Amino acid sequence: xxxxxxxxxxxxxxxxxxxxxxxxxxxxxxxxxxxxxxxxxxxxxxxxxxxxxxxxxxxxxxxxxxxxxxxxxxxxxxxxxxxxxxxxxxxxxxxxxxxxxxxxxxxxxxxxxxxxxxxxxxxxxxxxxxxxxxxxxxxxxxxxxxxxxxxxxxxxxxxxxxxxxxxxxxxxxxxxxxxxxxxxxxxxxxxxxxxxxxxxxxxxxxxxxxxxxxxxxxxxxxxxxxxxxxxxxxxxxxxx
Numbered sequence: 618x619x620x621x622x623x624x625x626x627x628x629x630x631x632x633x634x635x636x637x638x639x640x641x642x643x644x645x646x647x648x649x650x651x652x653x654x655x656x657x658x659x660x661x662x663x664x665x666x667x668x669x670x671x672x673x674x675x676x677x678x679x680x681x682x683x684x685x686x687x688x689x690x691x692x693x694x695x696x697x698x699x700x701x702x703x704x705x706x707x708x709x710x711x712x713x714x715x716x717x718x719x720x721x722x723x724x725x726x727x728x729x730x731x732x733x734x735x736x737x738x739x740x741x742x743x744x745x746x747x748x749x750x751x752x753x754x755x756x757x758x759x760x761x762x763x764x765x766x767x768x769x770x771x772x773x774x775x776x777x778x779x780x781x782x783x784x785x786x787x788x789x790x791x792x793x794x795x796x797x798x799x800x801x802x803x804x805x806x807x808x809x810x811x812x813x814x815x816x817x818x819x820x821x822x823x824x825x826x827x828x829x830x831x832x833x834x835x836x837x838x839x840x841x842x843x844x845x846x847x848x849x850x851x852x853x854x855x856x857x
Contacts, residue, residue: 711841735834749809754802765791
């Protein structure tokens with residue numbers, strides 16, 4: 618049965634009992650946090666759901682009473698660390714090259730570095746979320762771009778030699794298909810990142826669809842830099 622967790626007016630979840638046990642053990646969720654399932658109308662302490670022995674009224678407030686303040690590292694996404702802390706199984710930090718540097722190197726390499734860095738991001742994401750579809754869409758985009766480029770070069774060479782004086786529609790079709798796949802890759806990446814950073818490592822990540830559509834990997838890198846700042850601050854405070 619899934620449960621939602623409430624802290625300081627914000628709700629997280631749903632989580633299974635196993636998730637709650639794991640997050641309580643790692644410090645992501647407190648026994649004093651309130652939780653309820655879809656079948657219940659009353660919020661009750663997490664300790665009551667887990668049946669933790671020794672949980673008394675001195676440590677567990679009655680339903681309706683806000684939990685005590687929680688000292689957490691600054692979170693630019695606005696979510697209290699209800700949930701954020703060390704997961705039961707540590708996950709590798711996201712790629713942490715500054716987004717502005719990624720932009721400069723991408724411009725200097727005529728876009729080649731941007732493609733390589735997108736792949737670095739995807740491989741990291743696949744390490745923390747093996748179910749993501751971003752990698753297969755990215756491979757499709759690369760393959761179609763390569764075929765489209767090769768087709769365009771072949772048609773241009775034929776036209777210059779004078780043997781064929783027509784424009785093949787195949788290159789246009791491949792270019793459109795590559796555009797579709799890069800859009801699919803970016804939104805698959807967006808969905809996987811939001812699922813990971815609102816579930817396994819909950820920090821309240823929200824990614825805008827417009828920025829995702831136009832800037833893709835550069836936009837993701839901007840958020841990776843901020844996420845790494847949160848994690849480093851947590852380590853500094855002894856929470857990781």
